[in-house]
Amino acid sequence: MTILRPIFYLALLAFIIAAPFIAPDFRTQLATLWIFIILSMTWDMTGGQMGYNSLGNILFYGAGMYIAAVVGISIAYNVGEYTNAAGGGIYKFTDTQYFLGMALGLIAAGVLCAGIAWVLGYLLFGLRGPYFAIGTLGAAIAAGELVSNWEWVGGGQGIALPVFPGDDYENAKLFFYYLFAVTGVVLFIFLRWFYTTRFAAAINAIRDDEEKAEAMGLHTLRYKLITWSIAAFFVGIAGGISGYQLIHFEPLETAFQTINLGIFMVVCVLLGGKGTLWGPIIGAILFHVVKEVTWNYLLGWQWVALGALIVITVVYFQDGLMGWLARVKPEWFGERVTEKPALAGEPAE
Amino acid sequence: MTKIIEVNGVSKSYGGVKANTDISIEVEKGGITGLIGPNGSGKTTLFNSIVGYHPIDSGSIKFEGQEISKKPVQDIARLGLLRTFQQTRIYGDMNCVENMLISMPHRKMTIREAFTTNTRADHDRAEHLLDFVGLYEKRFLRSGSLSFGQQKLLEFAMALMNEPTVLLLDEPTAGINPTLINGLIDRLKRANSEFGITLFIIEHNMRVIMNMADRIYCLAHGELLAAGSPTEIQGDQRVVDAYLGAH
Numbered sequence A: 001m002t003i004l005r006p007i008f009y010l011a012l013l014a015f016i017i018a019a020p021f022i023a024p025d026f027r028t029q030l031a032t033l034w035i036f037i038i039l040s041m042t043w044d045m046t047g048g049q050m051g052y053n054s055l056g057n058i059l060f061y062g063a064g065m066y067i068a069a070v071v072g073i074s075i076a077y078n079v080g081e082y083t084n085a086a087g088g089g090i091y092k093f094t095d096t097q098y099f100l101g102m103a104l105g106l107i108a109a110g111v112l113c114a115g116i117a118w119v120l121g122y123l124l125f126g127l128r129g130p131y132f133a134i135g136t137l138g139a140a141i142a143a144g145e146l147v148s149n150w151e152w153v154g155g156g157q158g159i160a161l162p163v164f165p166g167d168d169y170e171n172a173k174l175f176f177y178y179l180f181a182v183t184g185v186v187l188f189i190f191l192r193w194f195y196t197t198r199f200a201a202a203i204n205a206i207r208d209d210e211e212k213a214e215a216m217g218l219h220t221l222r223y224k225l226i227t228w229s230i231a232a233f234f235v236g237i238a239g240g241i242s243g244y245q246l247i248h249f250e251p252l253e254t255a256f257q258t259i260n261l262g263i264f265m266v267v268c269v270l271l272g273g274k275g276t277l278w279g280p281i282i283g284a285i286l287f288h289v290v291k292e293v294t295w296n297y298l299l300g301w302q303w304v305a306l307g308a309l310i311v312i313t314v315v316y317f318q319d320g321l322m323g324w325l326a327r328v329k330p331e332w333f334g335e336r337v338t339e340k341p342a343l344a345g346e347p348a349e
Numbered sequence B: 001m002t003k004i005i006e007v008n009g010v011s012k013s014y015g016g017v018k019a020n021t022d023i024s025i026e027v028e029k030g031g032i033t034g035l036i037g038p039n040g041s042g043k044t045t046l047f048n049s050i051v052g053y054h055p056i057d058s059g060s061i062k063f064e065g066q067e068i069s070k071k072p073v074q075d076i077a078r079l080g081l082l083r084t085f086q087q088t089r090i091y092g093d094m095n096c097v098e099n100m101l102i103s104m105p106h107r108k109m110t111i112r113e114a115f116t117t118n119t120r121a122d123h124d125r126a127e128h129l130l131d132f133v134g135l136y137e138k139r140f141l142r143s144g145s146l147s148f149g150q151q152k153l154l155e156f157a158m159a160l161m162n163e164p165t166v167l168l169l170d171e172p173t174a175g176i177n178p179t180l181i182n183g184l185i186d187r188l189k190r191a192n193s194e195f196g197i198t199l200f201i202i203e204h205n206m207r208v209i210m211n212m213a214d215r216i217y218c219l220a221h222g223e224l225l226a227a228g229s230p231t232e233i234q235g236d237q238r239v240v241d242a243y244l245g246a247h
């Protein structure tokens, strides 16, 4: 096992690097798959590991998109004038302006989204269970409406960003694929470590019995704010990259898309298995494949098929694939049977 | 001897039910104090008031001289004043060792330390305390699968892991196999003498509390009925009547 693990990870990394060349026709779909993976992994940080089911994480995706775009534009032009003229075509960006703007934009998106999560968390973490879910959903819907009425950032029209430098659009596809992949891999490495810390054990305690955790003196609110902020940091960056990849985006259908991506990330996690490292990733891959297949072969019925998948997952398959595996093959998950069998009796003196 | 907890004139009612009326008690630092009383006499209510589980209607509660009656649960727990629950609360999906590790005193931990992995010493301490309460063999079992009595012992061990100054125990022997009660009394006394933890214990089992406590308070109908040494309490006619009347 111990020798196999690094080999497995190296092979996986090689596959991630090679994927857009193995399937050159699917570069955009592969990039989208990374969005699903990043959003699912971050959703699980609060939903699976901490017991706070957010339906509003899409807020950070949308906010990240807008923040990255605004910062990216502002290093070269006046944002209000730019959005007023609706666009990329008229305003030219040099390569340096484009990439520097994007880099600063992505950093700002991550940092500011973490800050938004912190402030929002103060307001919403007093809510429990379904109330938290509805509260976060409300925040995301409100954010979308707010932005679509804000002319300075383009109002309902959204923003048109400059196109990727150069004439060969395949280069842009590769660039965005790798940018997402790096974000996703960094997130994975981070979470693999994060879930071994005392901090992660504490958020698990919050999930399992928050009142007990409080009675034991855990800094529950602080831990919840930090966890959500870290999640929002990565979601914000993913949203920022998406904006540049899409070139043009608008507030309600693309940025703050509560009913599409906002719900899909939850379904991915449920499908793969809540509260596990790999579940959200596997769920995202499964969901994305099913979604692409239904879109291609069941045109007109794709929403029905996807809706059915969601209902079946939620009703019959709540533990997801990883939860099911853990039941069938507990030894794969490091469950140990102790020396003495578990007798029903009391402990020995 | 100093008073570590001072409850002064505390009242608490739920709607029309007066669960506590004008209660004044003191817990001595380093000792074992008992709280007895018939069912529904307001013992758990008083514990809940002390640890900040609910706001009190009137009165004052001091811990180490500091007023705590307006503080929330977590702040009070972080002062080193901990409680166990009458119904026991553990993290049922985790095994015993995980339950112990989560119970480490986060109040003594910086954020940077929280972002590290548990050390060998933490694991050793967890296993040592599980051994102390007699759950060593069951340490890797899902704690939810343990019997009620074993869960009580686990909750006690978790509280010790948290290194409290004062521990409020709500009926620690309830549900424990009678043949094991003497062993538990011994462990409670050791927690007090060896770890230096002040204990304040609600107990229904008269034999147990008479055996352990230096001082005992008795509640009835939400009011303080009597206070004194075990012998004084045992000889108090009002206490005998309250218990006989209730049973």
Ligand SMILES: Nc1ncnc2c1ncn2[C@@H]1O[C@H](COP(=O)(O)OP(=O)(O)OP(=O)(O)O)[C@@H](O)[C@H]1O
Residues within 6 Å of the ligand: B014, B017, B018, B019, B037, B038, B039, B040, B041, B042, B043, B044, B045, B046, B086
């Ligand atoms: N949350 C609550 N809401 C309403 N009434 C309550 C609540 N908790 C307790 N009571 C009432 O307050 C009174 C005191 O209850 P409490 O639980 O403090 O008694 P107790 O001495 O701990 O009893 P026991 O020995 O059964 O544990 C009882 O009449 C009880 O019904």
Ligand SMILES: [Mg+2]
Residues within 6 Å of the ligand: B043, B044, B045, B086
């Ligand atoms: Mg009680």
